[in-house]
Structure formats: structure tokens, C-alpha cells
Amino acid sequence: MKRRDTLKIxxxxxxxxxxxTQNGFAATNDKPAIKKARNLIxxxxxxxxxxxxxxxxxxxxxxxSVFGMEHCCLVDTxxxxxxxxxxxxxxxxxxxxxxxxxxFVGLDPNGKPVKNLMEYAKEWGMARGIVxxxxxxxxxxxxxxxxxxNRMMVEPITAAYxxxxxxxxxGAGKNYFTHKVTMDAPQTGVACEDDSTANLSPRQxxxxxxxxxxxxxxxxxxxxxxIMRSNAKRLFGFSAPMTLPNLMQGRTEDVxxxxxxxxxxxxxxxxxxxxxxxGDMYVDRASHDGNLDLLCxxxxxLDQVVRLxxxxxxxxxxxxVVVVGTPEASGMTLTHGNPSxxxxxxxxxxxxxxxxxxxxxxxxxxxxxxxxxxxxxxxxLFPILMKALEK
Numbered sequence: 001m002k003r004r005d006t007l008k009i010x011x012x013x014x015x016x017x018x019x020x021t022q023n024g025f026a027a028t029n030d031k032p033a034i035k036k037a038r039n040l041i042x043x044x045x046x047x048x049x050x051x052x053x054x055x056x057x058x059x060x061x062x063x064x065s066v067f068g069m070e071h072c073c074l075v076d077t078x079x080x081x082x083x084x085x086x087x088x089x090x091x092x093x094x095x096x097x098x099x100x101x102x103x104f105v106g107l108d109p110n111g112k113p114v115k116n117l118m119e120y121a122k123e124w125g126m127a128r129g130i131v132x133x134x135x136x137x138x139x140x141x142x143x144x145x146x147x148x149x150n151r152m153m154v155e156p157i158t159a160a161y162x163x164x165x166x167x168x169x170x171g172a173g174k175n176y177f178t179h180k181v182t183m184d185a186p187q188t189g190v191a192c193e194d195d196s197t198a199n200l201s202p203r204q205x206x207x208x209x210x211x212x213x214x215x216x217x218x219x220x221x222x223x224x225x226x227i228m229r230s231n232a233k234r235l236f237g238f239s240a241p242m243t244l245p246n247l248m249q250g251r252t253e254d255v256x257x258x259x260x261x262x263x264x265x266x267x268x269x270x271x272x273x274x275x276x277x278x279g280d281m282y283v284d285r286a287s288h289d290g291n292l293d294l295l296c297x298x299x300x301x302l303d304q305v306v307r308l309x310x311x312x313x314x315x316x317x318x319x320x321v322v323v324v325g326t327p328e329a330s331g332m333t334l335t336h337g338n339p340s341x342x343x344x345x346x347x348x349x350x351x352x353x354x355x356x357x358x359x360x361x362x363x364x365x366x367x368x369x370x371x372x373x374x375x376x377x378x379x380x381l382f383p384i385l386m387k388a389l390e391k
Contacts, residue, residue, distance in 0.1 A: 037367040037388045038273040038318035041264075041309045042117075044140040045302060046087055047284025047329030049360050051346065055292065055334060056299040058344040064303045065310060066323050069363040074375040076359055077327040080109055083357040085327030087139035087284075088151050090378050092116075094324065095143050097382030105139075105157070106147035113147035117275060117385060118164065124389075127270035129263045132171030133256045133280040133302075135243050136161070140326050141171075141279040154181065155205055162212050167233070167274075168266050170259045172240035174222060175200060177209040181242070198242055210236075228258055235266065246282055247297045253304065256280070260305045264312050273318075275389070278305060287329035290348045313366050320368050320388050324381070325360030 057063040079089040079102040088105045096114040108114050121128050132141055139151045146160035158177050175181055179200040210220055219232030227237035244251045267274035280302045286295035306323055313319035331349030364372035368388030
């Protein structure tokens with residue numbers, strides 16, 4: 001299907017906004033025409049509600065870069081079947097326009113696959129890339145790659161990377177592409193996953209996806225030095241065999257920044273535009289741990305990536321940058337402190353691996369950004385993103 005034909009179909013669908021009235025909110029269909037972007041940089045900030053964005057800026061006495069973006073809205077992250085949301089269902093909704101059940105990856109509530117932004121971008125001839133701060137099988141990333149019942153179905157998820165044929169894929173987790181990975185103890189998803197407990201055995205499907213990627217013409221690079229030296233048009237770059245630790249346990253700030261920089265360098269050379277999906281998971285895990293110091297360090301690292309994307313967009317002039325949270329992590333509240341002294345204290349209402357149902361901020365800048373306003377459900381972001389990409 002041609003890009004213009006797809007967009008004609010989408011344009012025929014009703015787009016419902018919200019206009020404020022004396023009695024609350026009423027539906028309206030009078031949205032102005034959306035400006036067009038050549039490129040889209042979509043950044044998923046896992047677990048980041050308002051407090052997760054606010055606290056790091058208080059500590060450094062300067063707001064994070066997202067607060068300088070021109071437009072923002074509040075996003076309802078709820079899945080269809082519960083209050084406590086999750087990244088897979090949330091990113092499925094915003095990436096496909098279809099609200100779905102908790103845990104579903106790229107599936108509608110009936111378990112049927114739904115087409116996502118990356119799949120549309122492929123049809124339109126755009127270059128496509130993914131950057132993960134951690135592994136390539138994280139819950140906020142895989143809805144743009146695969147169609148499975150839950151994010152723990154790692155074999156079909158990694159196989160989908162081969163079938164989807166992205167141009168640039170950068171992140172940790174090479175072992176998932178070659179082996180079945182089991183852990184001696186359950187992965188808790190807290191500040192650092194312990195790779196030392198990993199057991200490797202042959203994949204159940206018998207495939208070696210690295211060999212298959214090489215057969216398709218991909219350059220496979222391991223380690224940051226090799227990734228940064230590569231000029232391959234089709235690149236899979238693995239920052240680590242499994243996962244990376246948090247910033248307090250050995251990861252350096254330049255890893256995430258450099259991966260993003262390399263992706264923008266390679267994708268920016270494509271004449272038909274690109275879509276880049278960037279995922280950060282570390283703030284989410286620090287918030288689940290109730291570790292304010294770590295949370296702020298990780299958020300400031302993410303801020304460097306956001307700044308890099310905004311600088312690229314400013315220079316390019318035709319790039320839409322969208323930064324959106326996934327379900328808020330553990331009910332963070334700012335309780336005490338002194339902003340003038342760079343001090344803040346926080347508490348968490350739901351410590352541990354619990355996501356709350358509060359709305360999360362979404363920030364936008366670039367062509368089409370003015371339509372990110374008010375409050376929307378996660379699936380209502382999709383038609384705005386789609387229309388913003390029309391050429």
C-alpha cells in the first residue's frame with residue numbers, strides 16, 4: 001500500500017479532540033491541519049511521571065530539556081483491563097492506535113496483530129532505527145518490533161527483528177539472538193539485572209539470528225568502539241552481550257548518548273526521511289527501587305539524549321521530536337526539600353514493581369508538535385504521529 005493511500009484511509013477516520021466547556025469536556029472535530037515532518041524521533045521514557053521529570057531539575061537547579069520543548073500534553077496510560085498499566089500495552093496503543101490488554105505486545109484485545117508506526121514507515125520507504133539504553137527486548141521497544149502475548153516471549157521477538165529488516169538497531173542483548181537465556185533467579189527489573197545468573201542453551205527454534213542477519217547484509221558490531229567506527233548502511237550494534245548496569249554500578253553516561261548519536265548519523269543520511277525509536281528503562285527501575293539519587297543520575301543521562309535529538313531537529317528543520325512517558329513507576333511524590341539549595345526528598349506510594357494509573361507527560365517539538373495538547377488517551381497519539389509524517 002502506498003503512503004498516500006494509507007493516509008487517505010486514516011484521514012477518513014474521525015479524530016476526536018477535547019474542547020473545554022463549563023461542565024467539563026466535550027468532543028470536537030475542528031482540529032486544524034497538521035504540519036508535516038520528514039523525520040520522527042520518538043523517545044520512550046519508561047516510568048516517568050511528572051515527579052520523575054521534576055526532581056532531577058531541582059537537584060541541578062535547572063529544568064530538564066523537555067521543559068523547554070514548545071508543546072506538551074497529558075497521556076492516559078491505562079490498558080483496557082486494569083488500572084496498573086505497563087510499557088508493552090501502552091506502547092502498543094501509542095504505536096498502533098489500538099488500545100489493548102495489559103501485557104500485550106503489538107496485539108489488539110482479541111490477540112490479533114496490529115500494524116505499528118515502524119511497519120507503516122517501512123511501506124513508505126523511510127529508514128528506520130531503534131536505540132535501547134539497555135537490551136533490545138525491553139517492554140517499551142518490542143511493541144514496535146513484534147506481535148506476541150507478552151514481552152517475555154524473547155525468541156519470537158528477536159526473530160521479528162530479522163523479519164522487520166530495520167536499518168539501524170543499537171542496544172544490548174546479543175545473546176538473545178543466538179541462545180535461549182534463563183536465569184537462576186527471577187529478574188526483578190530493579191536497578192540492575194545480574195547477568196552472572198544467566199544460563200545459555202540453544203534456542204528452541206534452532207536458529208542463530210546473528211548468522212541470518214549477516215546473510216541479509218547486516219554489519220554486526222560488538223562493543224562501543226566498534227559500533228562508533230561503523231559506517232554500515234545496515235547495522236546491528238550490540239553494546240553488551242546481555243544487559244548493561246545502571247550508572248551507579250558501572251555503566252558510563254556516554255554509552256546511551258553515543259548510541260543515539262550514531263543512529264542519527266546513519267539514519268540522517270537517508271533521502272526519504274527516517275523514524276527512530278529510542279527507549280530508556282533506567283529511570284523506571286530506579287523509581288521502582290525508591291532510589292532518588294540513582295533516578296536523578298539516570299534522568300540526567302536521558303536528558304543528554306533528549307538534548308541531542310532536539311539539536312538534530314533544530315539543525316534539520318524537518319524533524320518532529322516526541323518524548324513520552326510509559327506508566328508511572330511506583331507512585332513517586334516529592335515531599336520535602338529546598339529548590340534554591342538543590343535539595344528534594346521523595347516518597348513512593350507503591351514500592352516495588354508496581355505501575356500506577358496516573359497520567360504522564362508527553363512533550364513535542366517540531367512540525368506537527370502544536371497538536372500535542374490537552375489530555376489524550378495513549379492510542380489517540382497515533383493519528384497525530386501518522387499525519388505528522390505525511391510527505
